[in-house]
Amino acid sequence: MEKIGVVIVAGGSGSRMGAAVPKQFLRLGGEPILVHTLRRFLPVAQRVVVVLPEAEIARWEAIVEVCGLGGTHSVVEGGATRFESVRNGLGALQGCDIVAIHDGVRPLVSAEMIARGVECARRWGAAIPTIAPVDSFRVEEQGGQLVVIDRSRLRAVQTPQIFSAELLRHAYDCEPSDRFTDDATVVEATGVEMHYYEGERSNIKITTPEDLVIAEALNGYNNKKDK
Numbered sequence: 001m002e003k004i005g006v007v008i009v010a011g012g013s014g015s016r017m018g019a020a021v022p023k024q025f026l027r028l029g030g031e032p033i034l035v036h037t038l039r040r041f042l043p044v045a046q047r048v049v050v051v052l053p054e055a056e057i058a059r060w061e062a063i064v065e066v067c068g069l070g071g072t073h074s075v076v077e078g079g080a081t082r083f084e085s086v087r088n089g090l091g092a093l094q095g096c097d098i099v100a101i102h103d104g105v106r107p108l109v110s111a112e113m114i115a116r117g118v119e120c121a122r123r124w125g126a127a128i129p130t131i132a133p134v135d136s137f138r139v140e141e142q143g144g145q146l147v148v149i150d151r152s153r154l155r156a157v158q159t160p161q162i163f164s165a166e167l168l169r170h171a172y173d174c175e176p177s178d179r180f181t182d183d184a185t186v187v188e189a190t191g192v193e194m195h196y197y198e199g200e201r202s203n204i205k206i207t208t209p210e211d212l213v214i215a216e217a218l219n220g221y222n223n224k225k226d227k
Contacts, residue, residue, distance in 0.1 A: 004118060005047040005096030005165065007089035010034050010104025011078035022056060023206060024104045025063070029219045033206060034060070035067050036107035036219075044114055047096055048073035050104070051089045083176045086183060090172055098122065099168050100160040101183045105206040108218055113200050114160060120197040121162035128184045129199035130155035158199040163187060 010024040024034040034050070041048055052060055054077045064070055076092045078085035086101055093099060098121050102109070113129065120127035133154050138146040161183045163171075171187040180186045184194055202218050204211055 002098065002122075003046040003096045004044060005093045005099045006041045006045045006049070006160070007086060007093060007099065007101050008034070008037055008041070008048065008050045008073075008104050009078070009082060009085050009089065009101065010037075010050060010052050011082065011085045021059075022053075024052075025056075025059065026206075026212060028107060028206075028212070028215055029223070031067065032063055033107045033215075034104050035063065035069070037102065037104050037109075038069065038073060040107065040109050040111070041100070041102070041114070042072055043111065044118070045100070047093055049089045049092045050075050051078045051085045052076075053078055081176060082182075083172075083180050083186065086186075087172045090169060093165075096165045098162060099165045100162040101168075102160040103205055106159055106203055107206070108200075108215060108222070109160065109203045110200060113198075113203060116197045117160055117162040120195055121164065124193075124195035125164040125167050126184070126187055126192055126194050127162040128194050128196050129158040129160070129203070130196050131158065131199040131201055132156075155196075156199075157182060157184065158203050158205075159183075167192060 025032045028036055038048065038050065050073055052075060057075055057077065060075060074092050076088050079088055098118060100117065117127045117129060133151050133156055137149050137151050137154065139149050141147050167187060171190045188194055204215060206212055206215050
């Protein structure tokens, strides 16, 4: 039977949020953001690993006890970079056929989007969610001149990025590089072709106070819609 694993990367400090605690522990709809994120994957994954800074593991364990989430996942210490954190998470995630890597502060990903990504990865081995931008863009050329670029050719990349476990482990058996901006770039460096599935505009990454306000509104809307 196919087994799906998930690595939830929650190693950020949240400096841009300006809060007293890391952003993954801020409240959304009465519960920490990371709790929402974890719960999104529990119905579909056989194994889940949450990657946290060493200093925040005790805080998370206390939250897990209060929320009744004990035994639903494993916790590992993150590294100095996202690359190292993902690699640590993979090391604790054994016996899976498909692995999803997801940002801990993207708590609003839908079950439908996860299912699309899993099916894409099942078929092609490497599934990356993207959305088309709605803003106009200019790129800064040499000398400071700003030149309009065709936004119809642009796509914003989200998570979960989902891969064949064998493919992903092989890709992460390498040295870190500045050119690795996400898991897709790590896998792509091995010569594997990426395949893309439709992301969601509501699947926002909460990094600023404004993002949290938007997430609260979206979460409230989703709760009303589901009733």
